[in-house]
Amino acid sequence: MTARRAPTHRKPVTLYLSAPEAARLIGAKGLPACLQGIADCIAADFLRWGDFDKSARVASYSPGGAIELMPIADDATYTFKYVNGHPGNTRLGLSTVMAFGVLADVATGTPRFLSELTLTTALRTAAMSALAARALARPDSRVMALIGNGAQSEFQALAFQHLVGIRELRLFDTDARATAKLTANLEGSGLAIVACISAAEAARGADIITTITADKRRATVLGADMVAPGTHINAVGGDCPGKTELEAAVLTLGPVFVEYTPQTRVEGEIQQMPADFPVTELWEVLAGRAAGRRTRDEITLFDSVGFALEDFSALRFMYGAARQLGMGTHIELVPDLDDPRDLFALLRPTLQRAPATACDDAAQAQPA
Amino acid sequence: MTARRAPTHRKPVTLYLSAPEAARLIGAKGLPACLQGIADCIAADFLRWGDFDKSARVASYSPGGAIELMPIADDATYTFKYVNGHPGNTRLGLSTVMAFGVLADVATGTPRFLSELTLTTALRTAAMSALAARALARPDSRVMALIGNGAQSEFQALAFQHLVGIRELRLFDTDARATAKLTANLEGSGLAIVACISAAEAARGADIITTITADKRRATVLGADMVAPGTHINAVGGDCPGKTELEAAVLTLGPVFVEYTPQTRVEGEIQQMPADFPVTELWEVLAGRAAGRRTRDEITLFDSVGFALEDFSALRFMYGAARQLGMGTHIELVPDLDDPRDLFALLRPTLQRAPATACDDAAQAQPA
Numbered sequence: 213m214t215a216r217r218a219p220t221h222r223k224p225v226t227l228y229l230s231a232p233e234a235a236r237l238i239g240a241k242g243l244p245a246c247l248q249g250i251a252d253c254i255a256a257d258f259l260r261w262g263d264f265d266k267s268a269r270v271a272s273y274s275p276g277g278a279i280e281l282m283p284i285a286d287d288a289t290y291t292f293k294y295v296n297g298h299p300g301n302t303r304l305g306l307s308t309v310m311a312f313g314v315l316a317d318v319a320t321g322t323p324r325f326l327s328e329l330t331l332t333t334a335l336r337t338a339a340m341s342a343l344a345a346r347a348l349a350r351p352d353s354r355v356m357a358l359i360g361n362g363a364q365s366e367f368q369a370l371a372f373q374h375l376v377g378i379r380e381l382r383l384f385d386t387d388a389r390a391t392a393k394l395t396a397n398l399e400g401s402g403l404a405i406v407a408c409i410s411a412a413e414a415a416r417g418a419d420i421i422t423t424i425t426a427d428k429r430r431a432t433v434l435g436a437d438m439v440a441p442g443t444h445i446n447a448v449g450g451d452c453p454g455k456t457e458l459e460a461a462v463l464t465l466g467p468v469f470v471e472y473t474p475q476t477r478v479e480g481e482i483q484q485m486p487a488d489f490p491v492t493e494l495w496e497v498l499a500g501r502a503a504g505r506r507t508r509d510e511i512t513l514f515d516s517v518g519f520a521l522e523d524f525s526a527l528r529f530m531y532g533a534a535r536q537l538g539m540g541t542h543i544e545l546v547p548d549l550d551d552p553r554d555l556f557a558l559l560r561p562t563l564q565r566a567p568a569t570a571c572d573d574a575a576q577a578q579p580a
Numbered sequence: 581m582t583a584r585r586a587p588t589h590r591k592p593v594t595l596y597l598s599a600p601e602a603a604r605l606i607g608a609k610g611l612p613a614c615l616q617g618i619a620d621c622i623a624a625d626f627l628r629w630g631d632f633d634k635s636a637r638v639a640s641y642s643p644g645g646a647i648e649l650m651p652i653a654d655d656a657t658y659t660f661k662y663v664n665g666h667p668g669n670t671r672l673g674l675s676t677v678m679a680f681g682v683l684a685d686v687a688t689g690t691p692r693f694l695s696e697l698t699l700t701t702a703l704r705t706a707a708m709s710a711l712a713a714r715a716l717a718r719p720d721s722r723v724m725a726l727i728g729n730g731a732q733s734e735f736q737a738l739a740f741q742h743l744v745g746i747r748e749l750r751l752f753d754t755d756a757r758a759t760a761k762l763t764a765n766l767e768g769s770g771l772a773i774v775a776c777i778s779a780a781e782a783a784r785g786a787d788i789i790t791t792i793t794a795d796k797r798r799a800t801v802l803g804a805d806m807v808a809p810g811t812h813i814n815a816v817g818g819d820c821p822g823k824t825e826l827e828a829a830v831l832t833l834g835p836v837f838v839e840y841t842p843q844t845r846v847e848g849e850i851q852q853m854p855a856d857f858p859v860t861e862l863w864e865v866l867a868g869r870a871a872g873r874r875t876r877d878e879i880t881l882f883d884s885v886g887f888a889l890e891d892f893s894a895l896r897f898m899y900g901a902a903r904q905l906g907m908g909t910h911i912e913l914v915p916d917l918d919d920p921r922d923l924f925a926l927l928r929p930t931l932q933r934a935p936a937t938a939c940d941d942a943a944q945a946q947p948a
Contacts, residue, residue, distance in 0.1 A: 222672050231915035231926065239930020270638055272653045274686045279658050281649050285640045290647050294660070294682065296689020302920045304590050306688050310914040314662065318642045320674050321664020330914050334923055366924040390921060397924045546678040546698050547599035552670045553758060555702055556734035556765045558599065562607020 223548050224322045229530060229540040231328040237530070237539050238331070244374040247367075249533070251339040251375055253525035258495040263287065264521060268475040271452070276300055278452055284520035290316045293329055293523040297452060299426050307363065308426050309333065315527045323545055325531040329523065334364045336526035337518060338371035340471075341446045344514040345376050345420055347497050347504045348469060349444035353419035354379045359411050359433055360425035360449055360457075361385035361394040368422050368448070369394070373403055376420070380404040384414035385425075412438045422446040423457045430454060430484075436461035441509040450481045451517040460484045466511035469494050469504075471519035480515040491515070591916050592690045597898060597908040599696040605898070605907050606699070612742040615735075617901070619707040619743055621893035626863040631655065632889060636843040639820070644668055646820055652888035658684045661697055661891040665820060667794050675731060676794050677701065683895045691913055693899040697891065702732045704894035705886060706739035708839075709814045712882040713744050713788060715865050715872045716837060717812035721787035722747045727779045727801055728793035728817055729753035729762040736790050736816070737762070741771055744788070748772040752782035753793075780806045790814040791825045798822060798852075804829035809877040818849045819885040828852045834879035837862050837872075839887035848883040859883070 229237070238246050257264075269282040277298030284291060293313035301308050311329035316322060345353070356378045358365055362385070372378040381403050385391045391407050398405060408414040415421050415438040423433050426449065436459055439445065450456040458481045470476040470491045482489050494514070496502035505512050534540040547558055597605070606614050625632075637650040645666030652659060661681035669676050679697035684690060713721070724746045726733055730753070740746040749771050753759045759775050766773060776782040783789050783806040791801050794817065804827055807813065818824040826849045838844040838859045850857050862882070864870035873880050902908040915926055 222674055224674055224678060228911075230912045232912055235915075235926040235930050238927055243927060243931060265640055267638065270635065270649070270651060272633055272651060272658055272686075274653070274655070276687050277689060279651075279653070279684060279686070279689050281638070281651055281660060283638060283640060283647075283649055285642070285647070287642070290640055292649060292662070294684075294691065296684070298687075298689050301688050304688060305917075305920060306590055306592055306690060307914070307917060307920040307923065310592060310689055310691070312691065312913045316647060316662075316664070318640075318647070319644050319666075320669050320672060321645060321647050321666050321678055322674060323662065323678070323680065328913055328915065331923065331926055362921050363923040393919070393922055397922070397928070543596075544598045544600055545680050545696055546675070547603075547696065549673075549675060551761070552673060552675040553730050554761055554765070555675065555699065555731040558603040558699055559606060559611060560765070562603050563611060 224546045225542050226323045226545040227325050227531070227534060227540045228543045229327040229534050231330060233539055234328045234331050234530065237533055237537060240537055241533060243370060246335055247339050247342070247371045247374060250336050250526050250529045251343045253529045254336070254340055254343055254522055255498060257521055257525045258498050261495040266472060266521070268472070268478065269520060282520035282523055284524050285318055288318055289524070289528070290318050291524040291527045293520065295329070295333065309363070313523055313527055315531055325527060326543070326545060327527060327530055329526070332526050332530055333523070334367040336522045337364060337448060337516070338367035339375070340522050341368060341422065341448060341514065341516060342371040342375035344469065344494055344516070345372065345444055345446060347494070348512040348514060349376065349420050350442055350505070350508060353377065353444065355382065355418050356420040356422060357382045357384070357414040357418035359384050359414055359421065359423045361390040362424070362426050364424055365394045366397045368424060369398055369403060370401065372420065373401065378403070378420065380406065382406045382408050382414040382418055384408045384411050415439065418443065420444045420446060422448060424448040425457055430456050432459045433457040434462055435459045436465060439465055439511055441511065443511050445511065445513040446516065447481050447513060448516045452479050453483060456481050456484055463513065466513060467492060468513045468515055469497065470515050471517065475519060476515055476517050479517040482515055592914045593910050594691045594913040595693050595899070595902060595908045596911045597693070597695040597902050599698060601907055602696045602699050602898065605901055605905060606703070608905055609901060611738060614703055615707050615710070615739045615742060618704050618894050618897045619711045621897045622704070622708055622711055622890055623866060625889055625893045626866050629863040634840060634889070636840070636846065637888060650888035650891055652892050653686055656686055657892070657896070658686050659892040659895045661888065663697070663701065677731070681891055681895055683899055693895060694911070694913060695895060695898050697894070700894050700898055701891070702735040704890045705732060705816065706735035707743070708890050709736060709790065709816060709882065709884060710739040710743035712837065712862055712884070713740065713812055713814060715862070716880040716882060717744065717788050718810055718873070718876060721745065721812065723750065723786050724788040724790060725750045725752070725782040725786035727752050727782055727789065727791045729758040730792070730794050732792055733762050734765045736792060737766055737771060738769065740788065741769065746771070746788065748774065750774045750776050750782040750786055752776045752779050783807065786811065788812045788814060790816060792816040793825055798824050800827045801825040802830055803827045804833060807833055807879055809879065811879050813879065813881040814884065815849050815881060816884045820847050821851060824849050824852055831881065834881060835860060836881045836883055837865065838883050839885065843887060844883055844885050847885040850883055
C-alpha cells in the first residue's frame with residue numbers, strides 16, 4: 213500500500229476555480245486588464261489557427277434549451293467547455309447561460325484546471341467582440357449601440373470602452389428594467405449613456421451596433437434600414453439553430469466575418485442564408501491573409517456564435533492568472549495512486565470497514 | 581445588490597464527489613452492493629433505450645493517447661463523461677485511464693453532480709460485463725479466464741463473482757507483477773485463483789474468457805484455437821481505433837453483441853471486420869427482442885467498448901448514493917445570482933478593491 217513512488221511520479225492534481233473565486237480573481241487583476249489579457253490570448257491563438265484540432269460543438273437540444281460541449285486541442289493542451297442556453301431560466305431565478313470547463317494535458321490526459329466559465333464566458337465573448345471590432349470597425353469609432361441589455365451587456369460595454377475606444381453607448385432593450393440595470397452598473401465607468409426607446413433610435417449615429425438579445429427564436433432586432441454606411445455590426449445574440457437577431461437583408465449590406473465557418477452556418481445569423489453564402493473567417497483577417505474593412509463607408513458584420521478556441525484562450529488566461537495569484541483550490545478529481553496499475557488500492561482501506569450483507573462475504577474478508 | 585429573490589428562485593448548487601470520497605462511498609455501501617446497484621441502473625436504462633439522445637463519443641486523438649467526451653441525455657437528465665486513454669501513463673506514475681463526469685438537469689442546464697469517474701468507470705465497466713454475461717454466458721459458468729491483470733481486473737473479478745457466480749479465476753498477464761498484484765488484492769475474496777503462464781493456458785477450461793489488456797495496438801491476445809465450444813468471451817480491452825485484442829477469426833466463432841453499433845464499428849474488435857458484419861445490440865437481448873445464447877455449445881462474444889449510457893447509469897447511482905449517505909461537498913461551479921440578468925453583480929464588490937492601472941480608470945470608480 214505504501215509502495216515507493218517512481219522518481220517520475222506525477223501527481224494528477226486539478227486546480228479548481230469556483231465562480232466566487234473567479235470574481236475575486238477578476239477583481240484582483242482588474243476587469244480591463246482581464247479583458248485585455250483574454251483578447252491577447254485569443255489573438256495569439258487565432259494566429260496559429262492551423263495548430264488546432266477543431267470541431268463544431270456537440271449540442272443536445274431539448275424544448276427548453278440546449279446543453280453543449282465544446283472541445284478543442286493543440287499538441288500540448290486540450291480544453292472543453294460545458295455550456296447551456298435556456299431562455300426560460302430567468303423566470304426560475306437561474307441564469308440563461310451557465311458554463312464551466314476544463315484544461316487538460318494532451319500528453320497524459322490529466323485534467324489540470326477546472327473552472328467556472330459563466331463569468332469567464334461573458335469576458336471572453338466581449339473580448340472576442342472587441343478584437344473583431346479592432347480589425348473591422350472604423351478606427352475612430354466612438355459611439356456604440358447596445359441592443360439587448362441583459363447579463364452580458366456590461367462586459368460588452370466595458371470591453372469596447374477599454375479595448376476599442378468607445379465613449380458613448382446608446383442602449384435599448386424591450387425590458388426597460390434591463391436598461392436601468394445596465395445603466396446603474398456602468399455608473400462611474402466614464403461612458404456616456406443614452407437610453408433609447410427603440411432599436412432604430414439606438415442605432416442612429418452609432419459607429420458600431422452590438423446586438424446581444426436572449427430570445428430563443430427568429431427575431432428581427434435589427435433591420436437593414438437602421439444601418440448607416442460605415443457601421444460595424446457585432447451580432448452576438450444569434451447563436452443557435454432557430455435563434456437569430458438580424459433581418460436577412462442586413463447580411464447582404466457588406467462582408468460577413470465568422471469564427472469557424474462549419475459551426476456558424478448552423479448556429480449564426482447566416483443560418484438564414486444559402487449554404488454557399490460567402491463569409492471570411494476572422495483569423496484570416498488577423499493573420500493578414502484576408503481583407504477586413506476596405507473603405508470607410510463599408511458595412512462590416514461579425515456574426516459571432518462563440519467558438520471553442522475562445523474558451524481555450526480564456527481557460528489558458530484564467531489558469532495562468534490563478535496560479536500567479538495563488539487562487540483556487542487543489543482537488544482530487546482523479547485519484548492519486550501509488551501504483552497506477554493498482555486502482556483497487558483506493559478501496560482497500562474502506563472495504564475493511566464495509567458492512568456485511570447476505571451476498572457480501574468478500575467485503576469483510578478483504579485484506580489490507 | 582441584495583434584491584429579494586423570487587419565490588421560484590432555485591439555487592444552482594453542484595454536489596462534488598472527489599476520488600477519495602467515491603472510495604469512501606463504495607466502502608460504506610460495500611463493493612458488491614455498488615456493482616449490483618450500478619448493474620441494476622444500467623439494466624433499467626438499457627430497457628428504455630429509445631428514450632435517449634445517443635451519439636458516438638467525441639474523441640481527440642494524439643500520439644500518446646485519446647481524450648474523449650461522452651454525452652447522453654433523456655428528457656430529464658443529461659450526463660457527460662471526460663475520459664482519457666494513455667497507455668504510456670503508467671511510466672509516469674499516472675493512470676492509463678482517468679475520468680470524471682457531470683449530471684445536469686435537461687430542463688435548466690444546471691450541473692447537479694460533478695463526480696470522479698476513474699474508480700466509478702472501473703465499477704460500471706465490470707457491472708456492464710457482468711450484466712452481458714448474465715444474458716449471454718451459460719448459467720452454470722463458474723470458471724473465468726482473466727487475461728490482462730491491470731487496474732480494472734479486480735473489478736471484473738469481483739463483479740463476475742458476485743453477479744454471475746464465478747468461483748475460479750485463471751489469470752494471465754505478460755507482466756507477472758500485475759498478476760501478483762491482482763492475486764494479492766483478491767486474497768480473502770473466496771475466489772480460487774490459478775496463475776497461468778500463457779493466455780492459452782488461462783483459457784483452457786474457462787466458461788468465460790475476459791480480455792482486458794491495455795496495449796494501444798492491434799494485438800492478438802486471444803486466438804480462435806484457444807476458445808472451446810460454449811464459451812462466452814467478454815472482450816473489454818479493445819476500445820479505440822487501432823486497439824484490438826482478438827484474432828479476427830474469433831469474431832466468426834459465434835454471434836457478436838455490442839453496446840451501440842455506430843461506436844463499436846469504429847472502436848471495438850469488429851473494426852477488423854467489414855462494415856456490414858452482423859452484430860446484435862445488447863439492449864435488444866435484455867428487452868427480449870433478440871436472442872442471446874441459443875445453445876450450450878454456442879460461442880458468444882460481447883465486444884465491449886463502453887458507452888455513454890453506462891456512465892449515465894453510474895452517475896445516477898453515485899448521485900443517489902452520495903445524497904443518501906450525505907457524502908460529497910456543495911460547490912459553486914456556476915454562480916448563484918440574486919438576479920440572473922445581473923451577472924455583473926458578481927464583480928461589483930471586487931471591482932471596488934481593484935488596483936488602478938494606466939488604462940484602468942473604470943476599475944477604481946466602479947460603484948457598489
